[in-house]
Amino acid sequence: MNIPLLLLLLLATTIVVSFCVKSEVILVCVCGVGSSYLLRAVWANPWRIRWKLQAQGINGPKPSLLYGNLWEMKKIQASAALKNTAKHDDDFVAHDYTATLFPYFEEWRKQYGPIYTYSTGNKQHLYINDPELVKEMNQCISSELGKPSYITKRLAPMLGNGILRSNGHLWAQQRKIVAPEFFMDKVKGMVGLMLESAESLTTKWANIDVVEVRAEEDLRSVSADVISKACFGSSYLKGKQIFSKLRTLQKAISNQSFLFGSHAFGLASTVQKSKIEVLEKEIDTLIWEAVEERERDWHEGENKDLLQLILEGAANNDVDKDSSRRFIVDNCKNIYFAGHESTAVAASWCLMLLALHPPWQARIRAEMAEVGALNADSLPKLKTVTMVIQEVLRLYPPAAFVSREALHDARIGHILVPRGVCLWTLIPTLHRDADIWGPDANDFNPDRFANGISKACKLPQVYIPFGLGPRLCLGRNFALTQLKILVAVIVSNFTLALSPNYRHSPAYTMIVEPGQGVHLLIQRYAT
Template sequence: MEMMEMCVVLKIVASLAVIGVVGLGVHIYNSVWLKSERVRKKLRMQGIRGPIPSFLYGNLPEMQKIQLQAMKAPNHTDEFVAHDYTSTVFPYFEQWRKEYGLIYTYSTGMRQHLYINQAELVKEMNQCITLDLGKPSYVTKRLAPMLGNGILRSNGHSWAQQRKIVAPEFFMDKVKGMVGIIVESAQPLLRKWEECIETQGGVTAEIKVDEDLRGVSADVISRACFGSSYSKGKQIFSKLRRLQVSFPSKASSLVSLILGMRRKQNEIRCLEGEIESLIWEAVKEREQERSAEKDLLQSILEGAINDHASLANNNSSNSKHFIVDNCKNIYFAGYESTATATSWCLMLLALHPEWQARIRSELAQVFPDGLFPDPNSLTQLKTVTMVVQEVLRLYPPAAFVSREALEETKVGNVVVPKGVCLWTLIPTLHRDTDIWGPDANEFKPERFADGVSKGCKSPQAYIPFGLGPRLCLGKNLAMVELKVVVSMIVSKFSFSLSTNYKHSPAYRMIVEPGHGVHIVIQRS
């Protein structure tokens, strides 16, 4: 009898389990899959097509398959005259672009995306000032250890308030005042490279430039914005770099980022805590200094104290996060992207010594007395400006402009449903032959001789610093630092690519030289 009762109970439990599983499946189908399908239908009704998604996983399996095929393809890294790396770093986007055009839709899991590389729609995004277009929360959530809830990943009124505090510190009048700091920060690099020539025989020296350039950028951002030297902040930069490379580092990194990162989570959490502690120590030291000179850190401190609304009535925990998160954002954005852009600059100049000569000639004309650089004369450096603009066209450190429709939003003639993420692949836009001409993949700085507006058919398609209200706040500092540092290096040295250089752009939150930039230098 007891055995029969137990069998009945087990049958009931099994039936309930089956009902539960079926119920869960029905719930997922109705509330998730059908919801995603309704979004896709809205896009299809507007003529927007894309690859067919699978249930639950969307197009992720196809993205992985395309990525694996690209990784197995013959390696042509030495043949980089055309400088087009998108088909190897982002092969799924390139394959779908060729199949569906400059605007298409795809899915990752149950999340729907809209790929936009049409110049007119990019222009509309640029002009869109609504707070209803923000940073994709599902991506920035995974970058929280790196960026916290600072200006790079926040949305809505929180972002608007942070921008109000940070933006004025990067206006051009303040950036001009930082030129002396940039020069002072770059001089140790020049001395180090001269010593390398002496120790390697006195004629030439082989240099891997990347870490040295990171050191310069780190010193600039530390001293200009935080009032401390690189020697004081080097632990922060070192740990930020370790944290950055803890994120997926192969060509499949975007897919890995979408799927989530389970490896190295303990290391990431530890680094996050260590970085926050170091930044907070620097903040407390800065408070004790009570310097009369107001810098960026002072502005962030005042913003944390004064803005009661956004900081929950000045709750000390919220204030601390506000300060630390924005410091992390500025540390990362202020040195990593600029240093990477400088590395790409030296790589391309090493390939084109004629442009090194042109920069040297211009410097001699603009600064005949050798007093370089005068902040007010930077606008006369036309040649180095053209070179920098062309480098940022071919190798923009930021690979994407990404947005999420926090509410249903209209971009041009496209109605973007709530929850859809928009992606613009910057290097693809920068290589569009319809915009830039048949030589779009060639290094031709002269295309910018009369400025960006005359360099292509659609100036809004040139977006190395992003676009719209969320345009990179550090654009002015980055451009001035690039021009000054490149000019100083070219004035002292002539250089060519080393045979040890391997061309392999890699996506590690930004697009950087996968194996670094190796050059052979000699005194010019």
């Protein structure tokens, strides 16, 4: 095994390390050019931060000198994968995938409780799944907590420096442009487009008796069509290459274990890195071509969609041409990805669970018969559809985590979080806590939401399918409205059943999606 470069540097120098714990001073004297910086960055700083957390009573697994808890995480993950392979197919009814996808979090939570610390290479992390502290995180201002820099750096080919990745002033500026386009009054104006796209899917499925479909593929096309028309003034066909390449790039980045790879030494393979760079350039070029086409075709007096507002925001930035182009392309990539991928995945889980529970299909059809024609005014009357969607998002929230980095020393409840610490809240764990949701926390039971979120559980602040705090998902209204329309239209027209080919295998590829697709048997519903 090759000895890491840092270890060679340390062995080749004379190191004198003196710790003065009470005064929180670490004196490092190293003979050798560059060694002092490396020692501080990789060893001294993480251990100093860890000591500050331990002094507040926060414990966790013991890290190794250079790699923290990475080897232990990989060992736990490998063991969980073996156990999952041996499971019976019917086990998926429990819907609890956290111990399979994130087994180290679950193992450490059982050992250390809902608050603990661990490290990956030179990064110190704080796991927080205590409901009261989650509530405190919700109230932290954006200048204190931002998106973790090491993760967003790895996601840069996918998201650039757009709204999903940026922090500080740039994030606030982008939010000012994007957020108003997803306010409920604007989303109501998109209902017609959403209905049109959903009905195109039912038309595609209409000329069949009983057939097996890969639902997630068709749902991605519908969701992509909606975001293209609503935000960019184009159809899915025009953006098809963009969506296809974004999906390929998403998989390529996810294959690198971008969440918990070694931050000190983790390097993507040359082939994989080259593939990602090529995809990034191709996507940027395609988006810019679409932008230029839009600039040529747009006329004064037309209603401004999101793309036009992004163009104006870039023009008002008072920056050079290259920076302006980067601003436009990066935000388009963010909206193309976030605007369709998470909604399509959530819709896929909806259809899977409805196929598994036919009585809820019947309840939705009965509700639709009472409501009549779908439009912006009738959507709020879809109580049953709303309950189903809320329960699906409880069991299968597309975003598995709330992840933040302390941009400054921050206080969350009784904890002083040192600058540089990354915070993690595992959403599906909060959503399945039997003490909060009751003994049926792992079961599909939309009736729990019959009287709204506030009555569905003991602590409603732990229901966070769209994240929390100032970084709450801007597209929440858009996603919920589209989900209501998709579920209502599809269930009104078809009966759904799981195909024998369906294999329940949730997978984490930036979001939690059906790893082997959603194979459904659909049949035209005869009224």
